[in-house]
Amino acid sequence: MLVIDDLWVNIDDKEVLKGLNLTVPAGETHILFGKNGSGKSTLLMTIMGFERYRVKQGRITFRGQDITYLPTFERARLGLGLSFQRPPTIRGVKTADILRVCSRGAIAPEALAAAYDFTAFLDREVNYGFSGGEIKRSELLQLLAQNPHMVLLDEPESGVDLENLQVVGAIIAKLLQKERRRLHRDKSGLIITHTGFIMDYVNADRAYILGAGRLCCQGNPRELLQDIKNFGYEECAKCRR
């Protein structure tokens, strides 16, 4: 699904990613751990193709196509979907409107919102005055409407209370076809998480630690999280499994 090969990325002339390699096969969900500022969000933003994130070297291939220099909207249309950690507010644009945009008119926002208890927000301006949990639900519903082949989730559980976490987890599980048997899944995910809470809702296949601009450790998501808890990022980075 996604293959990243020797990726070097600058933000405002500062080197952030330094030779990162990553492969996420179809139907798999991978988790990205790493300290604050280690470049996790940079990786997702670069995959999505935002202007500020300059690729200096390397290649990103998605569904067999080189997308390294493709405009963001074309990546979205190819089937990449991003849930923002802190999305902007768009005044005057209603949540129902953006759900229509995401699905390119293919779904009725009312039905989608009703299924996830979000009807009251349809008439509200996108992200305006939303709580942390509401923002995440809005982001994930947009992805459901968009129905991408691969989702990039930037800390989907941050700022979400326990009650909302269940809804958030359920939507992510749906996005990643967790209701199907593993063999029959074809959607992929790359998820940034600090707490690992989200792993209770999605059985992730593999996890990595991002440090010093590249993936420095990988393994079973739960084991890796336990190691980080026990030994800290520094030790994990040193072991270089």
Next chain:
Amino acid sequence: MSEIKERAEQSRQKKAAFGPDLNLEDFSRQGGAWAYDPDYRQFSPEERSRLLTAGIELTDEDHAGTFLQADKAIVHCQTRQPGVEVLPITKALQTHAWVKDLLWGLVPVDADKYTASTELDLDNGYFIRALPGAKIEQPVESCLYLRTDRFAQHVHNLVVVEEGAQLHIITGCATHPGVVSGLHIGVSEFYVKKGGHLTFTMVHNWGKNVHVRPRTAVMVEEGGTYISNYILLRPVKSVQMYPTVTLNGPNAVARLQSILIAHSGCELDVGGRVILKAPRTRAEIIARTLAIGGTSIARGHLVGLEPHIKAHLECRGLILGNGVVYAIPELEGRVAGVDMSHEAAVGKIAAEEVEYLMARGLDEDEAVSTIVRGFLNVKVEGLPPALEQEMEQAIQESGKGL
């Protein structure tokens, strides 16, 4: 000479408080001698589509009344429903003895050279009245049309909404496709009596060298409501106006909304003032200005003279490419117990908003249009469908090539 004429004479050269000063000698007073046209037959398809973009449908269907003045000439005037009266102002003066007492009752004749010249050399204007208790469902459509190049049009309008009546007026002001320059002076005085309800939607589509000087004042009595929508999407040389609404009786309400696009070469100076003179009156002024190369001064002034009034002013400007938006919100409370607030913001389109929408699959032009559409998203009830299309087109064009 009457006192009013005398005051007008003395103000012939008086500059307006705001806006670029115009030399009235630069314009012609020779308008076309257009014939009365009961079926709108004299309008070419080109003129029709031009007028449509100002919301003028050129049909008596679905309208409680219609009025069309081209240059000086009344080309069409119809009343279609009981309870509403539509007349040229010159005729109304002959029909009702009291009309003369209402003219210049709200707008001072000596405000400036524009009001003065309207009194001294009047072309015509409309008189629209809703009779007591009449609920006029369909809108009255009025059109003030500049059909001759360089013509200066002098118009005096009077609207009376009697006690308990309801009225919606859509007024479209436009120039003939061949008219490049000109001047429109429109003095408008609206009286909304006790419990009356007036919605006044004004759409401008002038030529790019046309100057416009509306002079509007509104008096709203107890429990009355005045809603004004002003839409200017197309190029014009200059517009200067500062309508004043006085809420004169308890529980009267006013809402002034404007949607403006300042194109390159445009000088807009558009304000709104509400004087809350009675207890429990409420007012809201909402202005959205999009600058695409032009200059827009957005003024707003709320004056609270009684306790238990509530008033809010919201002025937002968006600059695309270049242009100037100068927001001047003023709140003036003159007694304890007033509740007045304002919100003003001028900015450009944030790159992160564009990228956010692009991540949802919109290309850059679509993303910008979506943001602009959201910015201009002020709900205006009862707009003709053609005008909504016009608005959509203006939005799409605004975002091009950024």
